[in-house]
Every structure is written in C-alpha cells, then in structure tokens.
Amino acid sequence: MAVVRISGEDRVLEGPDDMTLLWALRDLAGLTGTKYGCGVGLCGACTVHVDGVAERSCMLTIADVAGKEVTTIEGLSPTGDHPVQAAWRELNVPQCGFCQAGQIMQAASLLAAKPNPTDQEILSEMEGNVCRCGCYERIVAAVRLAATGS
Template sequence: MANTIKINDKTFEIDVPDDMPLLWFLRDRLEYTGTKFGCGAGLCGACTVHIDGLAMRSCVLPISSLAGKSITTIEGLSENGDHPLQKAWLDNNVPQCGYCQAGQIMNAASLLSSNPKPSDEEIDSAMQGNICRCGTYQRIKKAIKSVAYDLAKEV
C-alpha cells in the first residue's frame, strides 16, 4: 500500500490498517466531517466523494485501494463553499436537516461534470442512489437544473 494519499489536492500520510474505509480516514484522521456516515453499506449516498472525478461511496472503499487516485470531498469541492451547486442549494432552499446534502451535492457535481445538460430522467437516474429522509428531491432536482441551465448559457 502507498504511504501517502492525495485528498483535496493535499498529500497525507497513511498510518491506518489497509482495510479502513476512506470515510473513517476522512472523518477520524483528517477531521473532514462534511462527508457523513449513513448506512455503512454504500446504499444511501451520505458518504459520497469523488475518486478521479467520479462519485463513489467512501464508506465501502478501503484506503488501500486508493493509491494514485485523486480524492475530492465536499470540503475540496470549493475552497470558499461557493461552488455553483452549493449556491443553488441555498437559492432553492434544498437543505432541511442537511445530513445528506454533502453527498447529494457531490453526486450532482459528478453528474454535471460528465453531463452538463441532463434531462429530468438523467437527473433522476444519477441521483437515485442518494437518499434524503426529508424528501427534498424536487428541490434537489430544481437546484441541479438551475446549475445546468447556467452552464448551458456559458457555452
């Protein structure tokens, strides 16, 4: 296993068991608490981070599998918390309890980076694995669509 790992463009020493999930390294060792524990089985999406730009569930990713990968957490999505999706989340009053929102935003960011003009069906499909107990799904979709609309205007 590599002795270092790159997270949010910073290199960190790895001094944990190979099978430790990335989620616990982020939260317990680095104190990056934006990435949340939800189900522990990769089913709810609260722990979503980007691995080489793709949305992945950090609760089921052993740290040993990430050598040479670029990892981005919600803290690394935008240095100032002003990523277009973060702004859209606020503009559309998406968060209620807020627990799932970092995972929702990370999943949406991955979607828009690969598909800047998603249809409603593509948004539904991409976001399907992220559970929101408060049921803010329509506001989430509206926020994603608003960012996609802004991206389309830039082209």
C-alpha cells in the same frame, strides 16, 4: 498507511489498509463533511469523488484510493462557490441537511460528466442518494439550476 491526494493536498493516512475511506477521512484526516449513513453504500451520505467520479467512501478502503485523487465536500470549492453549492443555497434545498454533502457531491459528478442533463438523467443519477426529509423536488431543481443557470 498510504499517500492519498485529498482535495488537492497529498496526505499520509496512517491507518490499516483495510480501513474504510469514510473513517479515514473523518478520523485520520479530520474532514467531517463526509457523513456516515448506512455503511453499506446504499444511502449516498458518504459520497466523495475518486479521480473525479462519485463513489461511496464507506465501500472503499485506504488501499483502494492509494495514489488517487479524492475530493471531499470540503474540497469541492473551499469558498462554497461551486455552481451546485450556489444552487443549493439559492433554492434552500436542505431541510435537516444530513445527506446534503453526499447529494451535492453526486450532483457535481453528474454535471462534470454531463453538463446539461435532462430531468430524467438527473433523477436516474441521483437515485442512489437518499434524503430522509424528501427534498427530492428541490434537489432536482437545484441540479437543473446549476446546469443551466435557470
């Protein structure tokens, strides 16, 4: 059991310390926007922010995040107005949509650290997030739009 600040709210996660953050978010906190993809940190579907940095929630435990700030897709912008979310909608990025929460969280972390990245920096940072539908060109365009407004 641990107290974790999730999207601005202190929550007690009453699971074993070695339970993955992914399952704690989904099963204990009821936040199902974070998706299970591969379970080994390779696909990025489960990406959340831990103290402002993109992390794979399937690779972290409850104990790893005790006392830290975890932001999920639900908490990125409760109204869906984050610039990355707005760019995703404007450019109709998703096809099936399964990976999109992780993609958006990765992109938001990138832009928080580097507000005006080059296309190569976007590609490099987003490389670990897999889109089975191949929406990569739209993803890069949306990150660029969120960064520059054009």
